[in-house]
Amino acid sequence: MPKLSILILLIIFYNSSAISMEKKPYHHLPDGTFRNPEGSPVRSDKVKFSYKKFIQEKKKIDMTVPKEHVVDKDKVRADLEKFKKDDYIAWIGHATFLIKLGDTTIITDPVFSKNAGPLIFGPDRFTEPALKLNEIPKTDVFLLTHNHYDHQDMSTIRRFPFKDAKVLTPLKLGKYFKRYKDVNEMDWYDEIQINNDLKITLLPAVHWSKRSLTDANKTLWGNFLIEYKGKKILFACDTGYGNIYKDLGEKYGPIDLTMINIGAYDFRPMFDKSIYHTTPEEALNVAQDLKSKKVLGTHWGTFVLSLEPIMEPPIRFKNAAKKYGSKAAGERVAGAVLNKLRNEGTTVTMDGRYLTEDEVQQAQVVLAAQDMVDRIQDMLEDVTAMQFKDLPALSASISSTVGTNESQAFNNAASGALASLVDAIQAAKVGMETAQGTLTGQEPVVPGAEEVATPADPMADDPIDAVDAVDDVEVDVDIEEPASNSLGRARR
Numbered sequence: 001m002p003k004l005s006i007l008i009l010l011i012i013f014y015n016s017s018a019i020s021m022e023k024k025p026y027h028h029l030p031d032g033t034f035r036n037p038e039g040s041p042v043r044s045d046k047v048k049f050s051y052k053k054f055i056q057e058k059k060k061i062d063m064t065v066p067k068e069h070v071v072d073k074d075k076v077r078a079d080l081e082k083f084k085k086d087d088y089i090a091w092i093g094h095a096t097f098l099i100k101l102g103d104t105t106i107i108t109d110p111v112f113s114k115n116a117g118p119l120i121f122g123p124d125r126f127t128e129p130a131l132k133l134n135e136i137p138k139t140d141v142f143l144l145t146h147n148h149y150d151h152q153d154m155s156t157i158r159r160f161p162f163k164d165a166k167v168l169t170p171l172k173l174g175k176y177f178k179r180y181k182d183v184n185e186m187d188w189y190d191e192i193q194i195n196n197d198l199k200i201t202l203l204p205a206v207h208w209s210k211r212s213l214t215d216a217n218k219t220l221w222g223n224f225l226i227e228y229k230g231k232k233i234l235f236a237c238d239t240g241y242g243n244i245y246k247d248l249g250e251k252y253g254p255i256d257l258t259m260i261n262i263g264a265y266d267f268r269p270m271f272d273k274s275i276y277h278t279t280p281e282e283a284l285n286v287a288q289d290l291k292s293k294k295v296l297g298t299h300w301g302t303f304v305l306s307l308e309p310i311m312e313p314p315i316r317f318k319n320a321a322k323k324y325g326s327k328a329a330g331e332r333v334a335g336a337v338l339n340k341l342r343n344e345g346t347t348v349t350m351d352g353r354y355l356t357e358d359e360v361q362q363a364q365v366v367l368a369a370q371d372m373v374d375r376i377q378d379m380l381e382d383v384t385a386m387q388f389k390d391l392p393a394l395s396a397s398i399s400s401t402v403g404t405n406e407s408q409a410f411n412n413a414a415s416g417a418l419a420s421l422v423d424a425i426q427a428a429k430v431g432m433e434t435a436q437g438t439l440t441g442q443e444p445v446v447p448g449a450e451e452v453a454t455p456a457d458p459m460a461d462d463p464i465d466a467v468d469a470v471d472d473v474e475v476d477v478d479i480e481e482p483a484s485n486s487l488g489r490a491r492r
Contacts, residue, residue, distance in 0.1 A: 027188060027204070033217040034171075037204045040242040041275040053270055057307050063126060066311060069301065089233075089259075093129045094302035095151055097235070097259065098136065101228045104198055106141040108224075108235050109151040110160065116150035116303050123150075123303045126310070133159055141194060142180075144169045145237035146221035147209045150303055152176065168192060168200060170220035178381065188222055201225040203252070204244050205237040207276050225252060234290060236260040238299065240275045241282040245289035253291035260286055262317050263300030266308035274306065280317035284324035369436045376429045383425060387418040 026038050090098040092110070099106040112133040115122045133156060142165045145151055157176060167174070167183045174185045184192055186202040193199050202222040210216045226233040232255045239261065249255075262280040265273050273279060278286060280297065287295040300313040391414055399407035 025188065027220075034209070034220050035217065036206050036208075037242060037244040040206045040244065041240055043275055044271075047271045049267070049270055054267075054307070057269070058304060061304065061307065062309060063304075065126060069127065069311075089257075089296070090130070091298070092131055092136075093125070093127060095145070095238075095261070095299050096129065097298070098139075099226065099233070099235075100137075101226070102195075102197055104140045104194060105137055106143060106226070107136070107139045107165075108143045109145055110142070110156050111150060111153040112156045112159075113153050116153070116305075118149065123305060125302055126304070127302050134161060136161075138162060139165050141165060141200070142167045143200070143224050143235065144173060145205070145224065145235070146170065146207060147173060147211050147219050148238065149211070150305065151238070152211075166192075166194065168202070168224070170202060170222045172219040178378065186222070187220065197229050199227045201227070201252075203234070203248055206240040206242040206244065207238050225255075231256045234258045234260075234292070236286075236298075238264070238277055239286070241278050241285055245286045249290040255287075255290045255292040257294045257296060258287045258290055258292040259296045259298050261299030262297035262313040263308070264305040266306050268307060277306075280313050281320045281324070283317065284320055288324055369432075373429065373432050373436055376425060376432055380422065380425045380429060383418060383421050387415065387422060391415060391418065 027034050027036065029035055086100070087102065088098075088100050090100075092098060092112075094111055095109040096111055097106075097108045099108065110133075112129050113125075115124045117123065139162045142160070142162075144167070152173070154176065158179075163180045164182070165180070167177050167180050169177070169183070169185055171185050171187055174183045177183045186192065188202055188204045191199060191201045201224070203225050205221055205223045207221045208217055209219045209221050221237050223237050223239065224235045226235065232252065234252075234255050234257070236259060260283045261277055262283045264277045265279045265282075267274060277299075283297060284295060297314060297317045301310065304310065391411065395407050395411040395414075398410055
């Protein structure tokens with residue numbers, strides 16, 4: 001081919017690629033990673049985080065948990081029975097909520113593990129979840145906002161009892177839900193109609209993503225807008241304050257209820273605050289921009305992720321309400337249900353901790369070993385699918401096109417080979433789990449033991465941690481006076 005022709009082709013290819021990139025949304029970068037909306041705050045180069053310094057400062061935090069933060073379990077069963085037919089929002093802990101709207105129950109960022117990190121690493125909970133994982137009601141929709149360990153809990157994902165739930169995640173997070181039947185990756189502004197009354201949209205947030213040393217911002221993050229019978233609930237991903245919220249308020253507001261993070265903001269003396277987590281005051285500013293009628297503070301009272309006092313967020317949230325044109329409706333005690341408040345059922349421990357610098361390196365090694373185990377599990381699932389799905393279909397096709405005898409011979413040989421392969425992979429998986437246990441000190445998992453039994457009846461005789469109705473304790477900040485029965489079975 002003449003050099004001129006080659007040059008012309010290269011120019012055309014370059015121009016078409018440039019045009020293609022121009023059509024990509026702002027938050028999509030050429031290398032396949034993502035960034036925050038245009039005009040979002042940018043982290044200063046002067047910010048220096050030190051695990052060693054964090055540990056030193058964390059030891060100064062008063063870990064005394066108020067008595068009111070713990071629910072009397074005798075009230076729990078009666079509360080569940082009382083509200084079982086209602087629409088509600090129940091706080092399980094941190095960013096985990098159960099949202100019941102009509103016949104559909106949604107769970108958000110479910111974390112039921114004892115710590116927020118890989119295996120034994122990461123900050124421990126100082127309050128237990130309001131329900132055990134095998135006690136949650138039938139769940140229809142699973143929302144995951146981003147991949148940080150205090151939101152994407154792989155132990156919970158693996159053990160989640162309702163794998164027929166519809167999973168909604170930002171882009172490139174679907175790979176973590178391999179055993180689930182209905183997984184949907186969403187870009188910002190994508191909409192999914194759940195049923196005639198319920199629609200969910202992924203909206204931008206000011207945050208980031210990372211689970212290892214090499215995957216920064218390779219998966220997307222976002223807020224979920226839940227629309228139900230004319231009412232709008234915004235469940236925020238961890239987010240900082242940015243100009244995007246004024247834009248979202250103009251396009252989607254007014255919002256009936258904004259659920260937003262009010263904890264994990266203070267990192268002094270290392271640096272002033274995180275630009276990726278709103279302070280209680282900034283959370284109210286976001287709500288203002290969204291024209292939100294009510295604001296629910298989340299992401300506090302469960303893990304030590306920053307250096308503010310553990311019970312400071314709701315106090316600042318309440319105190320700032322009037323300044324931001326809101327009415328403080330009282331002080332929240334770890335839980336909410338639409339109009340009615342429910343407390344987080346907890347037992348309290350004082351062993352919350354954070355990763356040391358040495359543990360960071362250990363965690364990377366452990367994660368690499370876990371990745372091998374996960375890849376072997378993927379192989380096992382693929383071969384099992386060949387054994388029980390692909391082979392019968394292929395054998396039937398051979399029988400109809402070649403002959404029954406040939407089909408039988410092929411099936412016998414192939415099934416034996418696949419069965420041997422399954423046994424070999426299973427043995428390899430057990431061996432890898434045993435090897436992994438030498439790193440963590442944990443007993444290897446017995447095959448099948450990770451599967452969770454059918455959830456127990458929440459109304460069983462044994463007391464369970466759950467939510468308690470507390471109508472007089474609320475940080476349910478009203479930007480406007482809410483309509484009667486706001487977000488419940490309300491009038492259109």
